[in-house]
Amino acid sequence: xxxxxxxxxxxxxxxxxxxxxxxxxxxxxxxxxxxxxxxxxxxxxxxxxxxxxxxxxxxxxxxxxxxxxxxxxxxxxxxxxxxxxxxxxxxxxxxxxxxxxxxxxxxxxxxxxxxxxxxxxxxxxxxxxxxxxxxxxxxxxxxxxxxxxxxxxxxxxxxxxxxxxxxxxxxxxxxxxxxxxxxxxxxxxxxxxxxxxxxxxxxxxxxxxxxxxxxxxxxxxxxxxxxxxxxxxxxxxxxxxxxxxxxxxxxxxxxxxxxxxxxxxxxxxxxxxxxxxxxxxxxxxxx
Amino acid sequence: xxxxxxxxxxxxxxxxxxxxxxxxxxxxxxxxxxxxxxxxxxxxxxxxxxxxxxxxxxxxxxxxxxxxxxxxxxxxxxxxxxxxxxxxxxxxxxxxxxxxxxxxxxxxxxxxxxxxxxxxxxxxxxxxxxxxxxxxxxxxxxxxxxxxxxxxxxxxxxxxxxxxxxxxxxxxxxxxxxxxxxxxxxxxxxxxxxxxxxxxxxxxxxxxxxxxxxxxxxxxxxxxxxxxxxxxxxxxxxxxxxxxxxxxxxxxxxxxxxxxxxxxxxxxxxxxxxxxxxxxxxxxxxxxxxxxxxxxxxxxxxxxxxxxxxxxxxxxxxxxxxxxxxxxxxxxxxxxxxxxxxxxxxxxxxxxxxxxxxxxxxxxxxxxxxxxxxxxxxxxxxxxxxxxxxxxxxxxxxxxxxxxxxxxxxxxxxxxxxxxxxxxxxxxxxxxxxxxxxxxxxxxxxx
Numbered sequence: 001x002x003x004x005x006x007x008x009x010x011x012x013x014x015x016x017x018x019x020x021x022x023x024x025x026x027x028x029x030x031x032x033x034x035x036x037x038x039x040x041x042x043x044x045x046x047x048x049x050x051x052x053x054x055x056x057x058x059x060x061x062x063x064x065x066x067x068x069x070x071x072x073x074x075x076x077x078x079x080x081x082x083x084x085x086x087x088x089x090x091x092x093x094x095x096x097x098x099x100x101x102x103x104x105x106x107x108x109x110x111x112x113x114x115x116x117x118x119x120x121x122x123x124x125x126x127x128x129x130x131x132x133x134x135x136x137x138x139x140x141x142x143x144x145x146x147x148x149x150x151x152x153x154x155x156x157x158x159x160x161x162x163x164x165x166x167x168x169x170x171x172x173x174x175x176x177x178x179x180x181x182x183x184x185x186x187x188x189x190x191x192x193x194x195x196x197x198x199x200x201x202x203x204x205x206x207x208x209x210x211x212x213x214x215x216x217x218x219x220x221x222x223x224x225x226x227x228x229x230x231x232x233x234x235x236x237x238x239x240x241x242x243x244x245x246x247x248x249x250x251x252x253x254x255x256x257x258x259x260x261x262x263x264x265x266x267x268x269x270x271x272x273x274x275x276x277x278x279x280x281x282x283x284x285x286x287x
Numbered sequence: 288x289x290x291x292x293x294x295x296x297x298x299x300x301x302x303x304x305x306x307x308x309x310x311x312x313x314x315x316x317x318x319x320x321x322x323x324x325x326x327x328x329x330x331x332x333x334x335x336x337x338x339x340x341x342x343x344x345x346x347x348x349x350x351x352x353x354x355x356x357x358x359x360x361x362x363x364x365x366x367x368x369x370x371x372x373x374x375x376x377x378x379x380x381x382x383x384x385x386x387x388x389x390x391x392x393x394x395x396x397x398x399x400x401x402x403x404x405x406x407x408x409x410x411x412x413x414x415x416x417x418x419x420x421x422x423x424x425x426x427x428x429x430x431x432x433x434x435x436x437x438x439x440x441x442x443x444x445x446x447x448x449x450x451x452x453x454x455x456x457x458x459x460x461x462x463x464x465x466x467x468x469x470x471x472x473x474x475x476x477x478x479x480x481x482x483x484x485x486x487x488x489x490x491x492x493x494x495x496x497x498x499x500x501x502x503x504x505x506x507x508x509x510x511x512x513x514x515x516x517x518x519x520x521x522x523x524x525x526x527x528x529x530x531x532x533x534x535x536x537x538x539x540x541x542x543x544x545x546x547x548x549x550x551x552x553x554x555x556x557x558x559x560x561x562x563x564x565x566x567x568x569x570x571x572x573x574x575x576x577x578x579x580x581x582x583x584x585x586x587x588x589x590x591x592x593x594x595x596x597x598x599x600x601x602x603x604x605x606x607x608x609x610x611x612x613x614x615x616x617x618x619x620x621x622x623x624x625x626x627x628x629x630x631x632x633x634x635x636x637x638x639x640x641x642x643x644x645x646x647x648x649x650x651x652x653x654x655x656x657x658x659x660x661x662x663x664x665x666x667x668x669x670x671x672x673x674x675x676x677x678x679x680x681x682x683x684x685x686x687x688x689x690x691x692x693x694x695x696x697x698x699x700x701x702x703x704x705x706x707x708x709x710x711x712x713x714x715x716x717x718x719x720x721x722x723x724x725x726x727x728x729x730x731x732x733x734x
Contacts, residue, residue, distance in 0.1 A: 039727065044729075057723075059695055119552075124551075142551075145549070147707040231494065233551070234551045234705045235705060236695075237702075252727060
């Protein structure tokens with residue numbers, strides 16, 4: 001009995017070593033380095049100063065605020081819009097497959113390419129969006145140049161890109177719902193809205209939870225789209241944790257950058273994990 | 288059967304794609320990376336005699352002067368050059384990655400001063416202190432490339448000044464005179480705005496250009512507080528507490544109503560084009576942009592551009608902030624050190640400087656002592672900038688007096704320029720930003 005266990009556990013060892021060396025150990029070491037002023041030659045311990053800086057220095061703390069806004073907005077809208085799209089795409093339409101491919105297409109394109117494309121669309125004088133707005137008589141919007149709306153412009157693009165995979169997840173979830181529920185409801189004379197509310201929404205809960213968790217964590221970690229569209233600008237208006245961490249790293253403030261990474265880890269652990277637990281508990285309740 | 292054939296075809300295509308991508312790396316590198324000085328076929332024929340050195344150059348850098356000298360060097364010294372551009376987008380990231388990756392070209396162009404210090408030159412660049420050719424260079428330049436007593440760089444070209452480039456013919460058209468105080472300057476801008484023109488060009492799409500107002504204003508700070516940088520580095524002087532320093536940031540707020548509509552996304556090239564074509568009338572820039580405009584247009588257009596230093600509070604203390612030339616650094620691990628030195632020694636001879644100056648007129652004085660350019664200088668350099676040098680109303684940019692320069696300087700400047708922050712708040716923010724830099728450098732600052 002013991003020999004068997006040893007033998008089977010032995011197969012885990014290579015994977016554990018890789019995991020340990022590349023993930024566990026650096027994470028633990030980074031807790032130490034995040035509390036130092038680190039140049040690669042030396043690391044001077046300075047307690048929780050780095051963390052205090054992150055919370056008080058406006059150019060750093062704005063990252064935490066923007067990250068939360070960004071992740072909540074993007075995951076919220078993705079969940080709702082993708083669901084509606086998925087319901088539409090699982091109905092009786094002839095061009096279903098073509099539309100599904102079209103919806104999935106943004107996921108295949110590199111995020112940087114999407115960022116560059118939309119940045120040129122959002123150019124204040126030569127961009128497509130403002131040209132359209134002006135041709136119907138409205139004044140153009142300074143999408144990425146005005147500090148107060150730049151972040152929301154990036155959120156819009158992220159939603160556009162993220163809808164693709166969220167919709168696919170939802171489609172899979174909705175298609176897994178047993179037809180017999182709908183038939184039973186029809187016999188009882190349920191309207192479309194009622195079918196949606198009482199059958200589709202409750203029974204697609206596992207798909208919904210996946211979308212919420214994935215898009216929330218993805219939103220917290222989001223970097224490439226923001227970097228390619230605004231570089232964190234104008235000023236610091238669209239800086240999220242990821243871009244701030246990157247900026248500190250590039251400036252050579254390695255200790256501060258590591259502290260930022262630890263803060264991101266804390267955010268994910270203390271926001272996403274409880275969220276996940278809560279959602280799964282509700283999921284169990286429905287099943 | 289059909290499925291099997293389709294599958295086989297796809298596998299072959301995939302294999303073909305992989306082999307094409309990986310196998311030909313050497314060939315494609317040689318063909319694609321930048322401009323080869325001299326003819327391609329000449330090189331392959333004389334490959335055995337000609338030595339090819341690689342040069343890392345930031346994109347957006349005008350290399351006409353260097354290329355002209357390199358071409359002559361090919362015949363005289365038997366050295367050809369292959370230019371390998373690296374991105375100069377925000378924060379020198381691409382350059383630092385290039386150095387760290389171990390694929391540094393034989394020589395590289397980069398900034399001097401505190402930027403040099405931040406990339407740890409001891410690790411990557413050759414110490415040139417022992418070579419005699421350094422004796423020909425002026426002290427200002429040598430100081431800017433010396434870290435911990437070791438001299439690392441040779442000047443690429445001329446020094447340059449920072450201030451306001453303006454469109455001379457438009458000034459004439461509107462009857463404006465060169466302002467000697469900041470208020471006079473704003474009055475000029477107001478007059479232009481009323482005529483529905485873009486008074487000031489902003490090109491924050493290329494982030495480093497956003498700091499020029501702040502950096503070029505340094506002369507005015509030093510004129511009133513000569514010891515500012517020394518005290519700043521020691522931690523006793525702060526931007527927020529020094530009135531004349533806060534003014535540097537407040538100038539951005541003053542400029543806000545006069546910027547072009549797309550100032551946040553316009554790039555450096557857009558800005559130069561706007562100035563050259565008369566779509567905007569003032570451009571806070573370094574005089575090296577004259578070279579860029581010369582590259583994009585012609586001598587006549589460039590000569591229509593004038594220059595004046597950033598005006599301060601009074602007409603008496605009007606002076607220009609200058610930057611020594613960017614430098615050529617030698618890769619410590621290059622295999623061709625002797626040939627590189629041979630080339631650099633030639634590079635600062637009068638003959639080479641004449642060739643350089645003819646291809647790319649200077650932006651300011653050269654750093655080789657005793658050399659007088661004989662070519663046709665830009666009107667702005669000869670007529671507008673030279674008087675500042677002659678009368679001694681010049682000051683070295685702050686980054687050459689102290690290594691403490693906040694990494695977020697550009698972003699803070701854009702924040703004020705886009706109205707999210709006022710001058711005083713920006714000064715405080717910049718102090719905090721420099722605090723991080725001071726911490727990193729091991730300076731003892733209080734919070």
